[in-house]
Amino acid sequence: MARNSAFAKQICSLCADICEACARECEMFKDAHCQQCADICRRCAQECRYMANM
Numbered sequence: 001m002a003r004n005s006a007f008a009k010q011i012c013s014l015c016a017d018i019c020e021a022c023a024r025e026c027e028m029f030k031d032a033h034c035q036q037c038a039d040i041c042r043r044c045a046q047e048c049r050y051m052a053n054m
Contacts, residue, residue: 001051008051009051009052009053009054010052012048012049012051012052013048013049013052015044015045015048016044016045016046016048016049016052017045019041019042019044019045019048020041020042020045022037022038022041023037023038023039023041023042023045024038026038026041
């Protein structure tokens, strides 16, 4: 992004997809640390989507 890469938006979008997939996996487990991971991954996905739409 700092270099105005033509692929920055695609990379951010892919990162968001990966974070969402991780969140779905983590939320399948009842452990507190897995639920926390799912929450953090969802926040990360949201930020990545924000950056992809800049």
